[in-house]
Amino acid sequence: MGDPLLYRRAEPVDISAGFDLDSLIEDMFDTMAARNGAGLAAPQIGVSKRVVVFGFQSNPRYPEAGSVPTTVLVNPEIEPLTDRTEEGWEGCLSVPGMRGLVPRYRQIRYRGHDQKGERIDRTVDGFHARVVQHECDHLDGILYPMRIADLHNFGYEEVLFPQL
Numbered sequence: 001m002g003d004p005l006l007y008r009r010a011e012p013v014d015i016s017a018g019f020d021l022d023s024l025i026e027d028m029f030d031t032m033a034a035r036n037g038a039g040l041a042a043p044q045i046g047v048s049k050r051v052v053v054f055g056f057q058s059n060p061r062y063p064e065a066g067s068v069p070t071t072v073l074v075n076p077e078i079e080p081l082t083d084r085t086e087e088g089w090e091g092c093l094s095v096p097g098m099r100g101l102v103p104r105y106r107q108i109r110y111r112g113h114d115q116k117g118e119r120i121d122r123t124v125d126g127f128h129a130r131v132v133q134h135e136c137d138h139l140d141g142i143l144y145p146m147r148i149a150d151l152h153n154f155g156y157e158e159v160l161f162p163q164l
Contacts, residue, residue, distance in 0.1 A: 001095045007141040010041075010048045013074050021051070021115050025072050028053045035093050036061050038068065039131045041138030044094050050075045052135035061091060065127040073120060076112035076136050080105040081123065088130055090144045091157065099160050101153035102144050104130045 013019055024047055032040040032053060038061065039054030055070030085103045092098075107125040110132050114120055124132065134144060148154050 001143060001145075003094075005043055005046060005048055006094060006138070006143060008043070008048060009141050010043050010050045010139040012050050015074070015113070015117050019049070021074070024049070024051060025053060025115050031093070037093050038062060038065070039135040040093065041135045043138050043141075050139045052076060052132075052139065054131045054135055062127065068128045068131055071120070072115045073110065073112040073132075073135075074115065076110055076132070076139070078133060078136055079109040079111075081107040081109055087149075087153075088127070089160075090130070090134055092134070092144055094138075095143060095145060097157055098145075099155065099157050100145055100148040101150070102130075102134075102147045103149060104133045104147075108132065110136075 013021065015021065024042060027045060028040045028042065031045055036059060038056060038059055039052060042049045042051040052073050053071065055068045057067045059065060082105065084106045086106050087101045087103050089099050090102045106129065107123070108129045109121070109123045111121045137144065145154060
């Protein structure tokens with residue numbers, strides 16, 4: 001948090017231009033795994049491109065969350081499918097050691113491409129929808145603390161969740 005790159009809108013990926021997407025994706029998954037992340041956006045590792053990765057079977061940082069399919073999403077688009085939102089606790093590898101209660105759309109449709117250019121089009125809800133919205137926010141220069149409605153619900157993980 002504080003790095004100017006994290007506050008900028010990331011550039012679309014032109015797969016036909018020969019951008020080394022495979023190396024970027026490998027680096028992103030390695031970084032995410034090393035930190036027990038649920039997802040990661042390219043700007044978080046210094047690359048201003050519209051690429052996110054996410055997914056896990058279980059995650060010690062979010063023990064109550066169900067599994068999320070391992071996904072590479074290039075040039076994503078999100079469409080809320082309801083006005084209904086719900087608050088949930090979020091953390092971020094770019095805001096280490098902190099958590100906040102963030103409102104997100106309960107159900108979304110997301111579209112984009114995988115690293116091979118195959119189209120992805122999914123309708124999801126719950127924690128899966130939360131993860132996608134969080135990571136795609138990074139592509140628009142938004143960090144989750146910017147979405148917290150009440151800063152009383154923002155603090156250090158060890159204070160808010162001593163059991164983790």
